[in-house]
Amino acid sequence: MRLNGIEIDNVPAELHGMRLLDYLRTERGLTGAKEGCGMGECGSCTVVIDGAAVTSCLVLVGQVLDAEIRTVEGLADAGHGPLQRAFVARQAVQCGYCIPGVLNSCAALLDRVPDPDDEQIRTALDGNLCRCTAYNRFYDAVHDAACERRTDQAGQA
Numbered sequence: 001m002r003l004n005g006i007e008i009d010n011v012p013a014e015l016h017g018m019r020l021l022d023y024l025r026t027e028r029g030l031t032g033a034k035e036g037c038g039m040g041e042c043g044s045c046t047v048v049i050d051g052a053a054v055t056s057c058l059v060l061v062g063q064v065l066d067a068e069i070r071t072v073e074g075l076a077d078a079g080h081g082p083l084q085r086a087f088v089a090r091q092a093v094q095c096g097y098c099i100p101g102v103l104n105s106c107a108a109l110l111d112r113v114p115d116p117d118d119e120q121i122r123t124a125l126d127g128n129l130c131r132c133t134a135y136n137r138f139y140d141a142v143h144d145a146a147c148e149r150r151t152d153q154a155g156q157a
């Protein structure tokens with residue numbers, strides 16, 4: 001697998017049956033992904049696998065040996081610093097628990113759809129539960145990040 005841009009080709013066979021969530025947290029020290037429900041319902045364990053937001057509690061390590069995986073720790077290096085800054089600026093971060101998964105879902109969306117509308121953001125966040133109902137702030141932050149990324153890309157062209 002390739003994890004946050006680093007090739008990992010020596011995952012021991014005894015770990016192939018481990019949940020990806022546990023592997024990331026205990027074997028790689030990447031504790032951004034959190035365990036909430038452990039059943040694919042809350043989204044707090046969401047990471048990006050081959051460009052798609054996926055709940056890592058439902059994935060086994062052996063299923064992703066050839067995959068490209070990104071966790072919240074790799075977001076900035078993947079060009080999503082603007083998204084993280086926008087979440088802070090919009091005061092969209094009410095807790096440290098759901099946000100890593102929310103950010104990964106939003107980042108996967110922005111990689112697919114550079115300028116998403118509210119409906120597309122809502123759909124992308126369908127699997128991410130936030131109990132403090134900061135969703136409107138999530139939308140604002142995604143729009144801000146999309147705008148900043150477009151401006152940056154125009155500047156580089």
Ligand code: FES
Binds near residue numbers: 042045056
């Ligand atoms: S812990 Fe994975 S979806 Fe809730």
Ligand code: FES
Binds near residue numbers: 093097130
């Ligand atoms: S910001 Fe985490 S539950 Fe709402």
